[in-house]
Amino acid sequence: MKHIIRWNFWQRRWSVFWWCLGITAFVSLELGVYPSVKSQAAQLNEALSHLPESVRALIGGSSDLFSPVGYLNSRLFYLLLPLLLSILIIGLGSSLIAREETDGTIELLLGRPVSRGKLLLAKALAGLLVSAVVVLVSAISITALVKLVGLVVPLPRILFAVLLAALLALFFGMIAFCLAAMGAAGRGASIGVASLVGLGSYIIASLESVVDWLSWPAKILPYHYYNPTEVLNGFYAWKVASIFTIAILILGVISWLSFRRRDINV
Amino acid sequence: MIDSAPAIATFGLGKRYPSSDRYAVKDLNLNILPGEIYGFLGPNGAGKSTTIRLLMNFIQPTEGHALVSNLNVVSQSPAVKKAVGYLAGEVALYNKMTGAQFLEYMAALQPPKHRRYQRDLARLFRLDLNMKIGQLSRGNRQKIGLIQALMHEPEVLILDEPTAGLDPLMQEVFFEMVRAGKKQGATFFISSHNLSEVQKMCDRVGFIRDGKLIAEQTIVELASQALQTYNISFADATPLAELRAIPTARLKINTPRHVTVRIKGDLKPLFLVLARHKVIGLGREEANLEEEFLRFYRGGKR
Numbered sequence: 001m002k003h004i005i006r007w008n009f010w011q012r013r014w015s016v017f018w019w020c021l022g023i024t025a026f027v028s029l030e031l032g033v034y035p036s037v038k039s040q041a042a043q044l045n046e047a048l049s050h051l052p053e054s055v056r057a058l059i060g061g062s063s064d065l066f067s068p069v070g071y072l073n074s075r076l077f078y079l080l081l082p083l084l085l086s087i088l089i090i091g092l093g094s095s096l097i098a099r100e101e102t103d104g105t106i107e108l109l110l111g112r113p114v115s116r117g118k119l120l121l122a123k124a125l126a127g128l129l130v131s132a133v134v135v136l137v138s139a140i141s142i143t144a145l146v147k148l149v150g151l152v153v154p155l156p157r158i159l160f161a162v163l164l165a166a167l168l169a170l171f172f173g174m175i176a177f178c179l180a181a182m183g184a185a186g187r188g189a190s191i192g193v194a195s196l197v198g199l200g201s202y203i204i205a206s207l208e209s210v211v212d213w214l215s216w217p218a219k220i221l222p223y224h225y226y227n228p229t230e231v232l233n234g235f236y237a238w239k240v241a242s243i244f245t246i247a248i249l250i251l252g253v254i255s256w257l258s259f260r261r262r263d264i265n266v
Numbered sequence: 267m268i269d270s271a272p273a274i275a276t277f278g279l280g281k282r283y284p285s286s287d288r289y290a291v292k293d294l295n296l297n298i299l300p301g302e303i304y305g306f307l308g309p310n311g312a313g314k315s316t317t318i319r320l321l322m323n324f325i326q327p328t329e330g331h332a333l334v335s336n337l338n339v340v341s342q343s344p345a346v347k348k349a350v351g352y353l354a355g356e357v358a359l360y361n362k363m364t365g366a367q368f369l370e371y372m373a374a375l376q377p378p379k380h381r382r383y384q385r386d387l388a389r390l391f392r393l394d395l396n397m398k399i400g401q402l403s404r405g406n407r408q409k410i411g412l413i414q415a416l417m418h419e420p421e422v423l424i425l426d427e428p429t430a431g432l433d434p435l436m437q438e439v440f441f442e443m444v445r446a447g448k449k450q451g452a453t454f455f456i457s458s459h460n461l462s463e464v465q466k467m468c469d470r471v472g473f474i475r476d477g478k479l480i481a482e483q484t485i486v487e488l489a490s491q492a493l494q495t496y497n498i499s500f501a502d503a504t505p506l507a508e509l510r511a512i513p514t515a516r517l518k519i520n521t522p523r524h525v526t527v528r529i530k531g532d533l534k535p536l537f538l539v540l541a542r543h544k545v546i547g548l549g550r551e552e553a554n555l556e557e558e559f560l561r562f563y564r565g566g567k568r
Contacts, residue, residue, distance in 0.1 A: 003371060003374040003375055004375070007371055011362070103358050104354065104356065104358030105358045105359065105360060107322070107324060107352070107354050107358065108354075108358070108359070108372065108414070109375065110322070110323070110324060110347075111322060111347060111350070111352040111354075112347055112372065112375040112376045113344045113345070113347040113348040113375075113376055114344065114347070114375060115343065115344045116343075261326055261340075262326070263283075263324070263325040263326060264319075264324040264325065
């Protein structure tokens with residue numbers, strides 16, 4: 001199993017490098033300008049308060065976007081970080097099994113004494129490893145930038161917010177992985193469905209405070225429970241993190257149940 | 267050998283895809299003994315690859331079951347794979363790896379008994395393992411596919427069109443490997459659509475058509491019944507009446523003095539006729555195409 005993990009990671013080594021570089025660049029760009037906006041925080045917050053509530057909802061829902069917590073939430077944790085991580089992990093989730101199946105190379109692996117369960121687990125762990133490296137580099141670059149630009153928020157809160165963003169992205173990625181493991185949808189379809197759930201969930205959860213009838217559907221979507229402001233203010237949402245983890249594991253079990261006895265489409 | 271458990275056995279094995287109302291494979295009963303080289307013949311789309319993919323548990327049977335090395339191919343799949351070497355019909359490999367990296371990866375997933383054997387195979391096939399697989403020709407990719415199937419010296423080899431893309435010299439190398447494998451006691455299940463190729467290496471042949479096994483014969487029986495084609499030129503007029511009197515022969519008159527005779531089984535009646543006449547030319551065609559054979563075998567009209 002370790003050989004499959006190693007090869008899948010090695011195959012994506014350059015992609016991991018560019019993702020780490022890209023995320024670091026985004027984080028630097030977003031957080032690097034904080035010193036210049038900090039001095040005008042009061043005026044900017046005043047200007048923000050005149051914006052419609054629906055617009056504010058889409059960028060984090062806070063009326064205080066330029067305090068350290070407000071800035072980190074609106075510029076990074078509410079959308080950018082989970083979005084970037086979701087793109088990475090949905091791409092991984094859809095390709096890890098589906099690409100080998102489309103290429104026909106999956107028969108080489110299943111032609112060896114490797115059970116389907118082990119193959120699926122190895123693929124999931126390889127994806128987790130790639131994601132973990134990128135998340136780790138993201139956490140390091142955010143920590144460094146926060147110190148550098150003087151965004152005074154305790155480190156454990158920042159790390160927990162990164163963890164929550166990573167779990168949210170993993171949930172969306174796991175939807176893609178699960179669909180690819182079921183084999184009913186192709187690689188493109190699994191990306192599409194997972195992205196739709198992610199993006200739709202973000203839009204619905206963002207607008208639920210403004211549009212009354214969205215509050216019920218929002219409750220069944222993961223973004224509703226993703227509240228980085230809370231975390232950055234010191235509320236460690238362990239329950240949410242646990243629910244995300246359980247949902248990821250449930251999707252993992254569904255993937256296994258679907259994959260272990262289905263026809264391989266080469 | 268007769269008393270031992272079959273190396274491959276199928277019991278009413280069937281596969282019907284949900285999207286189709288016809289069976290890809292239906293009621294297939296095979297019994298292949300250890301050490302046997304079994305040729306599985308049929309035209310494209312007859313169900314050869316489906317059977318192989320069922321044996322490899324890549325697809326699930328809708329009916330019946332199959333055993334390889336006395337292990338159920340579905341419920342004991344990883345154990346079955348320990349005993350099996352597999353080559354797909356259309357070999358898919360990792361194009362970004364070199365041949366050596368690829369074989370190393372495969373060896374890590376299933377350690378070979380003798381590491382040297384892999385190098386020996388590469389040498390026999392005259393293969394450069396340092397090139398990226400994506401840069402290799404079809405024939406060289408096929409060789410890598412064969413090496414990965416053979417390198418752990420499995421008890422059972424399931425090979426789908428193994429000689430596709432190999433030049434005649436390398437085909438001979440492969441036939442030699444099959445014969446050497448048989449000496450070591452390995453069982454071969456080889457699909458092909460080329461009867462003459464199968465005749466060169468197999469002990470027994472099964473014919474599949476429209477998903478059904480329509481006949482099984484040993485190679486000896488096959489040789490005695492095989493359709494052979496002779497082009498004959500006579501110095502005088504063709505003795506048509508005498509040739510037509512041979513019940514196993516079919517005639518095609520090309521010119522008054524030149525005929526093509528297709529004959530099955532015993533050649534003696536034909537040569538007795540030829541001996542009585544002045545023959546100025548005799549050529550034998552190697553066109554033992556299985557499609558043609560099947561039609562003949564089933565008594566169909568040509």
